[in-house]
Amino acid sequence: MQSDLEKENAAQAAVELVVPGMIIGLGTGSTAACAVHAIGRRVKEGLCVQAVPTSAQTAALAEQYGIPLLSIGAAGTIDLTIDGADEFTESLHLVKGGGGALLKEKIVAVKSRRVVIITDASKRVAALGKFWVPVEVVPDAAAYVMRQLAVPGALRQKDGQPFVTEQGNHIIDADFGLIQDAPELDRWLNNIVGVVEHGLFVGIASSVIMGEGSGVRIFES
Numbered sequence: 581m582q583s584d585l586e587k588e589n590a591a592q593a594a595v596e597l598v599v600p601g602m603i604i605g606l607g608t609g610s611t612a613a614c615a616v617h618a619i620g621r622r623v624k625e626g627l628c629v630q631a632v633p634t635s636a637q638t639a640a641l642a643e644q645y646g647i648p649l650l651s652i653g654a655a656g657t658i659d660l661t662i663d664g665a666d667e668f669t670e671s672l673h674l675v676k677g678g679g680g681a682l683l684k685e686k687i688v689a690v691k692s693r694r695v696v697i698i699t700d701a702s703k704r705v706a707a708l709g710k711f712w713v714p715v716e717v718v719p720d721a722a723a724y725v726m727r728q729l730a731v732p733g734a735l736r737q738k739d740g741q742p743f744v745t746e747q748g749n750h751i752i753d754a755d756f757g758l759i760q761d762a763p764e765l766d767r768w769l770n771n772i773v774g775v776v777e778h779g780l781f782v783g784i785a786s787s788v789i790m791g792e793g794s795g796v797r798i799f800e801s
């Protein structure tokens with residue numbers, strides 16, 4: 581598939597930024613997994629790095645390659661984080677959390693000197709919002725938060741039950757329509773009691789490497 585090639589090319593370009601001794605943040609999702617595979621191959625060839633995974637799924641993949649892992653809490657400043665996104669704009673605003681790992685992804689990202697987002701070309705949008713914004717909530721506050729959001733939304737489900745994040749929370753996927761002012765929505769969501777975190781990443785990404793056809797295109801702040 582074209583998108584698979586684009587993900588692979590974006591991941592390869594990002595992994596070229598990895599140098600020995602770095603602490604690397606490893607994102608979650610199919611595109612981030614391409615980067616974990618590529619870093620893993622280099623580790624098997626002798627590259628010395630440490631990595632901070634953003635999910636149990638990513639940790640398990642990294643362990644298959646013997647990539648030395650640090651927990652988020654144990655890691656100080658992370659040199660470089662490579663992660664995917666569900667949508668991005670040329671202003672480097674993102675929607676993330678399709679895989680449910682948004683809380684750890686955001687913590688790892690803000691602890692990072694440099695955050696490189698890797699995507700295929702389908703993730704580029706003029707305005708965020710077609711992909712519903714994941715809002716991670718304390719389970720007991722889910723109904724309250726849903727009322728405060730006052731937009732169409734759904735409690736994310738898995739196997740007929742509410743999806744539970746690695747931190748034991750639930751996720752509301754919220755339809756804000758096309759988002760005209762992502763920084764304002766970011767601030768507003770941060771002020772709702774019961775919201776643990778949300779999938780709008782504003783002012784966090786350093787660059788986006790987007791696979792396009794057989795090459796890559798780089799968007800920088």
Ligand code: 5RP
Nearest residue numbers: 609610611664677678679681
């Ligand atoms: C997980 C994420 C992912 O980065 C996002 O969902 C993109 O995933 P994929 O690369 O599989 O399209 O935010 O929480």
